[in-house]
Amino acid sequence: MRLLVASDAWHPQVNGVVRSLEEMIRRAPEHGFAARLLTPSDFRSVPMPGYPEIRLACPTPHRLSARWAEAAPSHVHVATEGPVGLAARRRCLAAGLPFTTSYHTRFPEYLAARAPVPEAWSYAYLRRFHAAAHGTMVSTASLQADLAARGFANLLRWTRGVDTDLFRPAGPGARPPPDLAGLAGPLFLTVGRLAVEKNLAAFLALDLPGTKVVVGDGPDRARLRALAPGARFLGTRTGAELAALYAACDVFVFPSLTDTFGIVMLEALASGLPVAAFPVPGPRDVIGPRVGVLDADLRAAALAALGLSRAACRAEALARSWDESARQFFGNIRAVRAPPGKAAA
Known part of the structure; x- marks a missing residue:
């Protein structure tokens, strides 16, 4: 099956949407799919006001038609609700082509945090956007x-x-990365976009022993640095460099109140780090009692997490594979395309 994945989130963005789609594209052949991407890099784009790391695409009919002809999709997955996703959705509806969508981000809450836009209006738009999909x-x-x-x-x-x-956890006798050398412990780490919706100010305001370590970048960087001059801000890190930072810290603190999942929590667990978070959707679905502490008092959660087993955290992560994620993703596409009787079976 020829699959076209349309997404407004793609490199150079570093986030869970990009990471999830990368893994699905990589595993597509194993599931019988020839997958291609439609992203802002296929069109002229402009930086998003106040958030230049995100490019807003300007899909033109001619350019879209050329990309569509190259992909010749038999199914389309619309991953985001921005200009690229809208253009792909419109094209599917016009051609009668089946498509699925995914809901990654609580945009109504994010938008309400930045502008006086009622959440009900945003949800009405999103409900209409996704209602046209097969799933x-x-x-x-x-x-x-x-x-x-x-x-x-x-x-x-x-x-x-x-x-x-x-x-993965650091091996016996491993030295801390240079960025963390000499910092007073324990080390409380958070990883993510430095933006108001991530609620990082709640983490930085905590009275904790040791050192707070922040990995990531974004439009809220200057304000957050001013809030916590004693914290160590390391900017964006990826790959082995990021993995080494996880493994060298003691607790992962996830202060977000709006994330729909939080892949960074799984990365922390795989590295042997217990997680401290608020008891909200996202953390409640990912973090069990043996590997993290969920508490409305985030400071209490962070301190209690210090006593949890790093081995248990690793064991929990080993049960969360991208292979299972891909099985669900491609299985969903096959299910919505199957004849009604077969799909029910």
């Missing part, structure tokens, strides 16, 4: 229940995974 993939049971209560239909489960070969 909408969501990452967790909590998100599925929340969207169903808001009137979303045809919801399908698509979990996420972690690379346990890359993210």
